[in-house]
Amino acid sequence: xxxxxxxxxxxxxxxxxxxxxxxxxxxxxxxxxxxxxxxxxxxxxxxxxxxxxxxxxxxxxxxxxxxxxxxxxxxxxxxxxxxxxxxxxxxxxxxxxxxxxxxxxxxxxxxxxxxxxxxxxxxxxxxxxxxxxxxxxxxxxxxxxxxxxxxxxxxxxxxxxxxxxxxxxxxxxxxxxxxxxxxxxxxxxxxxxxxxxxxxxxxxxxxxxxxxxxxxxxxxxxxxxxxxxxxxxxxxxxxxxxxxxxxxxxxxxxxxxxxxxxxxxxxxxxxxxxxxxxxxxxxxxxxxxxxxxxxxxxxxxxxxxxxxxxxxxxxxxxxxxxxxxxxxxxxxxxxxxxxxxxxxxxxxxxxxxxxxxxxxxxxxxxxxxxxxxxxxxxxxxxxxxxxxxxxxxxxxxxxxxxxxxxxxxxxxxxxxxxxxxxxxxxxxxxxxxxxxxxxxxxxxxxxxxxxxxxxxxxxxxxx
Amino acid sequence: xxxxxxxxxxxxxxxxxxxxxxxxxxxxxxxxxxxxxxxxxxxxxxxxxxxxxxxxxxxxxxxxxxxxxxxxxxxxxxxxxxxxxxxxxxxxxxxxxxxxxxxxxxxxxxxxxxxxxxxxxxxxxxxxxxxxxxxxxxxxxxxxxxxxxxxxxxxxxxxxxxxxxxxxxxxxxxxxxxxxxxxxxxxxxxxxxxxxxxxxxxxxxxxxxxxxxxxxxxxxxxxxxxxxxxxxxxxxxxxxxxxxxxxxxxxxxxxxxxxxxxxxxxxxxxxxxxxxxxxxxxxxxxxxxxxxxxxxxxxxxxxxxxxxxxxxxxxxxxxxxxxxxxxxxxxxxxxxxxxxxxxxxxxxxxxxxxxxxxxxxxxxxxxxxxxxxxxxxxxxxxxxxxxxxxxxxxxxxxxxxxxxxxxxxxxxxxxxxxxxxxxxxxxxxxxxxxxxxxxxxxxxxxxxxxxxxxxxxxxxxxx
Numbered sequence: 001x002x003x004x005x006x007x008x009x010x011x012x013x014x015x016x017x018x019x020x021x022x023x024x025x026x027x028x029x030x031x032x033x034x035x036x037x038x039x040x041x042x043x044x045x046x047x048x049x050x051x052x053x054x055x056x057x058x059x060x061x062x063x064x065x066x067x068x069x070x071x072x073x074x075x076x077x078x079x080x081x082x083x084x085x086x087x088x089x090x091x092x093x094x095x096x097x098x099x100x101x102x103x104x105x106x107x108x109x110x111x112x113x114x115x116x117x118x119x120x121x122x123x124x125x126x127x128x129x130x131x132x133x134x135x136x137x138x139x140x141x142x143x144x145x146x147x148x149x150x151x152x153x154x155x156x157x158x159x160x161x162x163x164x165x166x167x168x169x170x171x172x173x174x175x176x177x178x179x180x181x182x183x184x185x186x187x188x189x190x191x192x193x194x195x196x197x198x199x200x201x202x203x204x205x206x207x208x209x210x211x212x213x214x215x216x217x218x219x220x221x222x223x224x225x226x227x228x229x230x231x232x233x234x235x236x237x238x239x240x241x242x243x244x245x246x247x248x249x250x251x252x253x254x255x256x257x258x259x260x261x262x263x264x265x266x267x268x269x270x271x272x273x274x275x276x277x278x279x280x281x282x283x284x285x286x287x288x289x290x291x292x293x294x295x296x297x298x299x300x301x302x303x304x305x306x307x308x309x310x311x312x313x314x315x316x317x318x319x320x321x322x323x324x325x326x327x328x329x330x331x332x333x334x335x336x337x338x339x340x341x342x343x344x345x346x347x348x349x350x351x352x353x354x355x356x357x358x359x360x361x362x363x364x365x366x367x368x369x370x371x372x373x374x375x376x377x378x379x380x381x382x383x384x385x386x387x388x389x390x391x392x393x394x395x396x397x398x399x400x401x402x403x404x405x406x407x408x409x410x411x412x413x414x415x416x417x418x419x420x421x422x423x424x425x426x427x428x429x430x431x432x433x434x435x436x437x438x439x440x441x442x443x444x445x446x447x448x449x450x451x452x453x454x455x456x457x458x459x460x461x462x463x
Numbered sequence: 464x465x466x467x468x469x470x471x472x473x474x475x476x477x478x479x480x481x482x483x484x485x486x487x488x489x490x491x492x493x494x495x496x497x498x499x500x501x502x503x504x505x506x507x508x509x510x511x512x513x514x515x516x517x518x519x520x521x522x523x524x525x526x527x528x529x530x531x532x533x534x535x536x537x538x539x540x541x542x543x544x545x546x547x548x549x550x551x552x553x554x555x556x557x558x559x560x561x562x563x564x565x566x567x568x569x570x571x572x573x574x575x576x577x578x579x580x581x582x583x584x585x586x587x588x589x590x591x592x593x594x595x596x597x598x599x600x601x602x603x604x605x606x607x608x609x610x611x612x613x614x615x616x617x618x619x620x621x622x623x624x625x626x627x628x629x630x631x632x633x634x635x636x637x638x639x640x641x642x643x644x645x646x647x648x649x650x651x652x653x654x655x656x657x658x659x660x661x662x663x664x665x666x667x668x669x670x671x672x673x674x675x676x677x678x679x680x681x682x683x684x685x686x687x688x689x690x691x692x693x694x695x696x697x698x699x700x701x702x703x704x705x706x707x708x709x710x711x712x713x714x715x716x717x718x719x720x721x722x723x724x725x726x727x728x729x730x731x732x733x734x735x736x737x738x739x740x741x742x743x744x745x746x747x748x749x750x751x752x753x754x755x756x757x758x759x760x761x762x763x764x765x766x767x768x769x770x771x772x773x774x775x776x777x778x779x780x781x782x783x784x785x786x787x788x789x790x791x792x793x794x795x796x797x798x799x800x801x802x803x804x805x806x807x808x809x810x811x812x813x814x815x816x817x818x819x820x821x822x823x824x825x826x827x828x829x830x831x832x833x834x835x836x837x838x839x840x841x842x843x844x845x846x847x848x849x850x851x852x853x854x855x856x857x858x859x860x861x862x863x864x865x866x867x868x869x870x871x872x873x874x875x876x877x878x879x880x881x882x883x884x885x886x887x888x889x890x891x892x893x894x895x896x897x898x899x900x901x902x903x904x905x906x907x908x909x910x911x912x913x914x915x916x917x918x919x920x921x922x923x924x925x926x
Contacts, residue, residue, distance in 0.1 A: 053549060053550050054549050054550075057546075083520075086516060086517050086817075086857070087516050087517075088857065088859055088860060089860070089863070090863070091863065091867065091904075091906070092867060094867075094870065094875055094906055094907065095875075095906065095907055095910055095911070096866075096904065096905050096906035096907060096909070096910040097904065097905050097910055098859075098862060098863035098866050098867070098879075098904030098905070098906070099859050099860055099862070099863035099904070100859065103859060103862055103863060103902055103903055103904045103905070104901075104902070104903045105858075105859060105900070105901075105902050106900065106901040106902070107888075107898055107899075107900050108898060108899050108900070108901065109895075109897045109898045109899060110895050110898050111895060111896075111897060111898075133859065138857065138859045140817060141858070141885060141887075141888065141900055142887065142888055142891070142895075145888070145895050145898070222913040225913055225916070225917055226903065226913075226916060226920065229916075229917060229920035229921065229923075230880070230901045230903070230920065232925075233923055233924065233925040234899070234925070235925070354549075354603060394549065394551065394601065395568075395604070396551055396561075396562050396563065396566060396568060396596065396601045397551060397552070397562055399561060399562070399566055400552070400553070400554065400561035400562035400566060403559075403561050404554065404555060404557075404561070407557065412557055412558075416561075417693070422604060424604075424605065425570075425604065425605055425608070428605070431894075432572075432573050432574060432605075432608050433574075434572045434574060434897075435570055435571060435572045435573050435574075435608070436570075436571050436572060436697070437568070437569065437570050437571070437604055438567075438568075438569040438571065438693045439566055439567070439568050439569070440566055440567045440689065440693070441554075441559065441560065441561030441562070441566045442559050442560050442561070442566070443554070443557055443558065443559035443561070444557065444558055444559060446559070447558055447559040447560055448558070450685040450688055450689075453688070453689060453692075454688055454689075454692060457689065457692035457693065457695075458692065458695075460692075460696050461696065462695075462696040462697070462698070
């Protein structure tokens with residue numbers, strides 16, 4: 001394979017980025033140890049056995065991910081920009097703006113992620129930055145991304161993130177003006193009701209915020225027109241962008257009334273778990289008494305408790321008999337008379353047990369039944385999906401558990417496909433933002449009949 | 464901003480990843496120094512002043528980018544996978560495949576980049592990996608991405624990359640089988656003819672390759688059907704995937720006949736530059752005598768020489784007079800009688816002078832002229848764009864130079880928008896794969912009349 005030397009860069013391999021010399025003693029650093037201990041408290045509070053194989057290294061993984069994901073606290077903007085300002089001529093003569101004197105420069109569609117200061121979950125950011133050069137100099141294009149990332153890698157609120165990026169670039173580059181637009185996506189909180197009401201529900205709360213300085217300071221400045229025109233043909237509607245909601249209402253679904261209402265654990269959160277999250281905030285370099293953070297530990301614990309290990313098994317035996325009876329109106333139905341029936345796009349949320357981070361997506365279920373007879377309602381299937389999602393999970397197990405339960409209801413010929421986006425794939429070192437995961441379980445006839453599998457798989461709509 | 468400590472992590476800020484303790488002396492390491500010296504030879508060969516401000520740090524930037532982009536030579540797969548194998552049950556009973564015993568697991572749409580061993584330019588990879596668990600264990604999902612990245616971060620050919628990823632995962636996970644599909648994109652080489660013939664030309668050579676082991680070893684294995692079905696609804700056509708071209712023809716446009724034919728420097732490449740590139744290969748940890756690499760230095764130098772500083776100015780004075788005469792058939796035309804005329808999507812290639820990496824995209828030109836009269840042909844505009852692209856450039860300067868030249872032909876009311884993808888934004892530390900850059904120059908009436916600007920900007924099609 002052409003490898004000449006085989007250094008063992010464990011830390012990088014685990015994190016995707018190497019964390020420098022401070023990393024060599026990473027596992028022993030007091031902040032890491034404190035977060036690890038706090039995560040053990042959380043796992044206990046969830047009713048989990050922290051010595052279970054899948055969870056054994058979870059405290060360390062969570063500590064690594066959190067410290068790396070908030071490394072912006074340990075970075076400054078000055079050095080990023082200072083080494084990357086380049087002299088660049090403006091117009092030789094004539095009236096106008098170009099090059100280092102006034103030509104608008106935009107970098108679009110920078111994918112970032114940040115942590116929500118309200119609930120401690122990661123959120124995705126599509127960042128668009130523009131500036132108008134001044135003083136016959138321009139900044140290296142990648143620096144716009146690097147500066148944005150410094151502020152994204154902290155506990156944030158979208159509007160504050162936009163303001164901080166804008167302000168830092170303005171002071172760093174000293175241009176005629178800076179414009180920042182962020183499109184932010186925050187995962188919804190588990191809410192069985194809304195999932196049932198809205199089957200197209202994609203699991204995201206969306207918000208668009210903007211910030212401007214200098215020639216962009218005034219929202220009606222004509223420069224915004226140019227900036228938004230150049231974004232518009234990348235899919236951003238100018239009207240939406242200018243109607244940035246300036247109300248003080250927090251976007252985080254942890255603060256929405258419906259989430260509070262339907263939460264299954266409205267009571268006081270486990271005080272030990274809340275204290276543990278408070279200590280995590282402190283270990284990340286934050287002040288837990290900052291007013292935006294005061295209720296964060298409580299909210300994060302409420303989120304977590306959606307996935308507590310309740311040791312319940314689904315009691316569906318009564319239903320099974322009824323269901324199977326329906327299949328046999330005239331005695332035994334032979335397999336060849338049955339047809340494939342599909343229930344597609346059943347949404348779910350779950351929590352990755354390796355990283356304590358959400359993954360969410362859709363489940364597709366296929367089974368054989370006599371034409372016209374639907375022995376099992378979509379809502380029961382959705383309940384099954386919801387039940388197995390609301391645990392600390394891995395996607396492979398979730399897929400198997402759904403398949404086994406559906407199989408016990410429907411006689412053994414079952415196929416289950418789970419498609420998911422894993423927050424741990426986007427918010428940790430590897431940051432594979434566009435990636436998605438698919439898993440499949442095939443039981444009975446679906447495991448032996450490729451044509452049946454193919455027929456079901458073809459019925460799944462493109463996403 | 465909530466920053467508690469402000470460590471100055473220069474290396475990370477420049478690179479986007481910290482390179483560990485070995486990095487502290489990075490600039491003094493013999494490999495870095497050798498690459499820096501080689502890059503100076505290349506800049507000299509291009510006719511550049513290596514002390515010019517924009518180029519002063521280019522040798523170090525190129526050395527950093529190349530060493531980071533080929534860090535896979537210094538990584539091994541074993542540690543990545545070994546710590547991330549988790550016990551996972553299969554089916555409790557019944558016939559079928561699920562969980563840790565046979566349920567197919569797929570991670571789709573992993574964005575990677577690699578370096579073409581044939582020409583040393585980066586290429587983009589969309590990677591899809593699947594495996595069938597065996598032995599009641601599964602691997603952490605992110606490891607599929609990390610392992611793929613180890614082999615992507617080397618000098619590669621798409622098929623070999625697919626084979627190496629497949630083989631490494633098979634040996635690391637010991638599953639029932641591994642399937643890998645890569646969609647690779649390689650930049651075209653500058654070719655004025657094809658750009659003129661095909662205005663929709665997007666600047667990419669595309670290839671799709673696949674590799675399979677175990678239950679995927681046979682191309683006709685039924686498991687491929689499941690895998691491709693699950694990719695199909697993410698936009699991959701099964702028929703295309705199975706028709707993987709097994710011919711030995713290299714995909715790299717540096718080897719295509721048309722590129723050779725139209726190259727402006729068909730003669731022998733500058734031997735000093737070729738020797739310099741050979742020394743770069745050696746510094747990256749490669750064997751320049753490996754047969755696939757024998758002609759690489761020569762090809763890379765040929766690519767570079769498309770952007771040599773030829774000190775030519777565009778001589779368009781004769782044309783200008785003729786052009787302007789056309790505008791005045793009945794004496795002076797007042798501005799109000801003129802209308803905005805647009806030439807959109809003029810494709811270009813250029814080479815970023817900060818990183819010696821390509822950037823490419825489209826130029827949109829707007830100007831005022833009397834209705835019905837088109838004083839300047841599209842092909843002349845395209846020649847102007849091509850002329851200023853074929854240098855070591857920055858996008859801001861390219862935009863200004865095109866605007867000034869068009870303005871000298873067309874009387875001063877000119878707007879130019881350049882939209883580009885910068886390889887330096889995707890192939891170095893920040894890896895912002897979806898990002899794009901837009902720059903604008905406005906001269907004369909376009910700088911004072913927002914409505915005229917808006918009218919032109921709205922005429923640019925969404926991309």
